[in-house]
Amino acid sequence: MGQEQKKVPKTGPRKVPGIYHGVFPFVPHRAFFEKEALAYPVGRRVYRILKELGVGIEFTGSHNRVTGIPGKGPGEAFFEGKRTLVAGVRKTLDFQTCKPSAHYQLPLVTGCPGHCEYCYLHTTLGKKPYVRIYVNIDDILNRAKSYIDTRAPEVTVFEGAATSDPLAVEPFTGSLAKAVRFFAEQDKGRFRFVTKFTNVEPLLKIKHNGHTTFRFSVNARAVIDSYETGTPRLNQRIDAASQVRAAGYPLGFIIAPVIVFDGWEDEYRELFILMKDRLGDGDGITLELITHRYTLKAKKIIRDVFPATTLPMREEDRKFKYGQFGYGKYVYPKEKMKEISDFIHSLIETNLPKARIEYFI
Secondary structure, eight states, X not given: OOOOOOSOOOOOOBOOTXXXXXXXXXXXXXXXXXXXXXXSHHHHHHHHHHHHHTOEEEEXXXXXXXXXXXXXSHHHHHHHHHTEEEEEOOOOOOOOEETTTEEEEOOSEEBOSOEETTOGGGGTSOSSOOEEEESOHHHXXXXXXXHHHHHTTSOEEEXXXXXXXXXXXXXXXXHHHHHHHHHHTOTTEEEEEEESOOOOGGGTTSOOTTOEEEEEEEOOHHHHHHHEETSOOHHHHHHHHHHXXXXXXXXXXXXXXXXXXXXXXXXXXXXXXXXXXXXXXXXXXXXXXXXXXXXXXXXXXXXXXXXXXXXXXXXXXXXXXXOTTSOXXXXXXXXXXXXXXXXXXXXXXXXXXXXXXXXXX
């Protein structure tokens, strides 16, 4: 199972003395700024750090329409996009809903520097999926406060990683730290985000009041090693999760996508045994479980960008199903879903009996 995708440069992690007391898991090859982004403290911070890192910076009229990113074929365009950071002011402050994990998205970042072959964002971020950060964090948090006030006395939950991995660019923005502090003061607001990255140390000492749930995306070791290029390995993520738990954050895991392949049972058994060894019986931990699915559009993009992919995408092995947004996708058939569900649930009962399963899809 799996192969090594070639011509993928290592962009991190890097330690840069004097700039940031931590690790940069992602250092872009180039950056683009809206000029108005420099009117905001976050924009000026990002600009200064990039300059000190020696990253070339150009200006763009809009963070939504960036030209100047190289790349001719699908693969080259994809990887050059992933090596690009764009800073802009988010104009739209109406938040999208975010089922099933939260009430609303909290738009801090769009995009991710990871190269995960199966990523559901392949079909939404374009041929050159650059990483976009929003510098008007105060406007975004003020808008979140209005949503909280409108829904009070109910608690409103915000997802910070619906279309991104914000921890990957946290050394530049500091936006997650600010969001954690903001939600610590909200009686009726809660924050959650998920990450594959491990640069957690600067967030560990922040006063969070248990209002931010820190979640990690994990998978069988073979899945991570084969399909999650440019991200930390399994043991590193579990180590980071242990630190987060020790800091008192509510902790969760997304196990996604659960993929069936030769030997998958042994691989997922190893995952849960490792989690048990490091995290005990799972008390206070939440689990979100998502089986592998794909659209035909995503399949084409994946094969264009990763021509040697071994992702299992045979329509004859799947069931066609319409999703909540009206498009069709290929999921495991009912019998296979039951087999996967029964097996994963048995692993949880054996290894993490006190963990709470939020959903299995």
